[in-house]
Amino acid sequence: MWLHISLHCFLDPVPLQSISVDVVVRGFVADVFSELHYKNEEENPAEVTFLFPLDNEAAIYAFEGLICGTRIEAQIREVKEAQYEYDDALSEGRQAFLLERDRTSSDIFKCSLGNLPPGGEATLMLRYVQQLALEPDGAVRFVLPVVLNPRYVPEGSEEDAVTSPIPPRVPNGKLPYTLSLSAMLESSRVINRVESKCPLEPLCYIAKDHTAAQVSLAEGHQFDRDVELLIYYEDVHKPSVLLEAGKPGVASGSLMGDPSLLVTLYPCLSCAPKPGLNATGEFLFLLDRSGSMKFRHALSPPRIQSAKETLIFLLKSLPLGCFFNIYGFGSKFDAFYPQSVEYTQKTMSESVQRVRKLQANLGGTRILKPLKAIYAQPCREGYPRQLFVFTDGEVSNTRQVIAEVRCHSSSHRCFSFGIGEGASTALINGIAQAGGGCAEFITHKERMQAKVLQSLKKALQPAATEISLRWDLPSGLEAALVGSGPQFLFDGQRSLIYAQIRGQHQSSGASEGSVVIQYNLQDHTFTETMKFPLQVQESDRLPVHRLAARALLQELEDAEEKDEEKQRLALETSLSSGVVCSQTAYVGVNTEMGQPPPGPVFYRPVLYLYNPDGWAQSRANSSDIAKGTPMPGMPTAESITAPEVKEKPIPKKKESPLLHLVSLQNADGSWVLDASLARLLGLSEAKIVSKTPEQVAPNVWATVLAILWLHSRAAEQREEWELLEAKALNWLQATAGSQLADCVKTGNAVLGSSVSPQAFGL
Secondary structure (H helix, E strand, C coil), rough: EEEEEEECCCCCCCCEEEEEEEEEEEEEEEEEEEEEEEECCCCEEEEEEEEEECCCCCCEEEEEECCCCCEEEEEEHHHHHHHHHHHHHHHHHCCEEEEEEEECCCCCEEEEEHHHHHCCCEEEEEEEEEEEEEEECCCCEECEEEECCCCCCCCCCCCCCCCCCCEECCCCCCCCEEEEEEEEEEEECEEEEEEECCEECCEEEECCCCCCCEECCCCCCCCCCCEEEEEEECCCCEEEEEEEEECCCCCCCCCCCCCCCEEEEEECCCCCCCCCCCCCCCEEEECCCCHHHCCCCCCCCCCHHHHHHHHHHHHHCHHHCCEEEEEEEECCCCCCCCEEEECCHHHHHHHHHHHCCCCCCCCCCCCCCHHHHHHHHHCCCCCCECCEEEEEECCCHHHHHHHHHHHHHCEEEEEEEEECCCCCCHHHHHHHHHCCCCCEEEECCCHHHHHHHHHHHHHHCCHHHHHHEEEEEECCEEEEEECCCCCEEEECCCCCEEEEEEEEECCCCCCCCEEEEEEEEEEEEEEEEEEEEEEEECCCCCCCHHHHHHHHHHHHHCCCCCCHHHHHHHHHHHHHHCCCCCEEEEEEEECCCCCCCCCEEEEECEEEEECCCEEEEEEEEHHCCCCCCCCCCCCCCCCCCCCCCCCCCCCCCCCCHHHHHHHHHHCCCCCCCHHHHHHHHHHHCCHHCCCCCCCHHHHHHHHHHHHHHHHHHCHHHHHHHHHHHHHHHHHHHHHCHHHHHHHHHHHHHCCCCCCCCHHHHC
């Protein structure tokens, strides 16, 4: 059970003093070194637990501590062995620390620090590497999560959710700990600039060719949001290869002993056709309607409202002749139709009205049952199925969900969207990767519509398939993929491919190898060729090896638990690479014998920030709180119940002009000339009718005016209406004929706009 404790209970004794982070970014990979400094300011020994989020693409590979002046290097062990070693050390009065993955989510970790004596200080040092995500504009995105949102879990599971929609605020300047972050950027590409929503010190180039730079977080970070760095490279689409030497002293023939190679593929598939207007397909939208979707920020609408508006944009953008359905899920699930229906004016209008009435009233978050119900529906021949999943939380059976999606990946492509800072990266990334689609994360200040409509464009485009690699290496060497490699690739999608170089190089001189990547797009075959020197780069941190291990672990752990061979291989890979998985944990123990504590050890969860508006709360597991005596005034696990919170009515938000215009569009792409459209255009219906060019049908005239309005009044939101504009233009070109040019000229005069006729294909 997640417990939401009042802020005043923990504000004074919180022992976390500071967080210091050093990052090295090389291309699409970040190597992170994080220090967390604690001090026990109480009169009794304390056990500290700190829950923190970490991207599912990250691989923790080292953990050590400096406790009361003694340096302790943690060792990776099987989970039960590590927990036993930790508990045994605490009972003997020795300092110890434990790092393990949360039982229900692979992107949340729990760090426990035990027997910290009164006045004692401890610094925990954590190292991890991670693949970096890409933004639609080509920016490489590094995120340091510093907020942890509550997540709904299924009722009746091992951990039920207790949530409070209005957590207490932390006054500015009263935060209990500080954060410093410094990043070194290195790349074979020119670094153009670095942007962030957080204040940064000026970017400092340390190489004349701008391939290396330093940047740091400005002092005084308020923990009001995740720390994000957006790095812009030149020639970002250019493929690259990085070869890294194996770990010294480790036998060849193993993952860590052999050199590892990282191939970065980020093609710009300019040959791909634009989204098809006549593309056939079946589009299924699975929307999280659990209680957490009611959450809202001060300057943003509730998540469910944003999702509803996004669904309207999606419905208006679908091509005629396709099939669709909308599902909602929580503790239970429902569907608009027993099975998918054809996209017509009638079904579209009916669905838009039902979308407007949707509420976040389905309880917890159970996604597996609706997924199975969707997959149980027979597919229509000639109508490839595309599944869009929207959720703001996590589930306790993430591995089962991913396995279910992977099992049906040959007939269903899956696109996933994580809403808000609390969405599980393990779930969102996992189902997108398993389903051959793309994952997007939407923070509270981002418009959901833009990212979702970009994914719909991808769903309407053919993906690159049949991806294969061909190696050209000197005699005695061979390359072997780590994991299965990518199965699909969309325009603008980046893929990192890992391989081992096995064998002995027979030539004594310097030489090079090459890799040829081949893929099919519709009826065409394309290739990317990359040459690379065989002089391996040595690194004590081995970031490429660690990420290769993480990629392999992810595949092995997504397999069914009953597959004992894969679980055994996952355990061996984790122990040999140092990358934590569900079966392993890091434990460090001070070998100097201590004295058993004279009294109870006090348990202290560490305060963390809740959301980007400066709210704060603590959450802890009830079984953990029961391990120690709570501080005076702190509720016990047994006494805490969810407080009854009266929700303040949310004032009805006036519909945006863009959404209003979109709502008026017909399924075929046209608009009707009526009073509603006239009011939005700021003119009377009579005036619009009077300005209609001769022999032009009213709906043609209305459609031209609507497109002109989009270009002149909503140009900054173009990504959201490109698809529905394409439908409108297709309809116009088939209906207006030679009258279109005159309509555009007259429409510009009526609206006072200056949209080029080229926008209409003229």
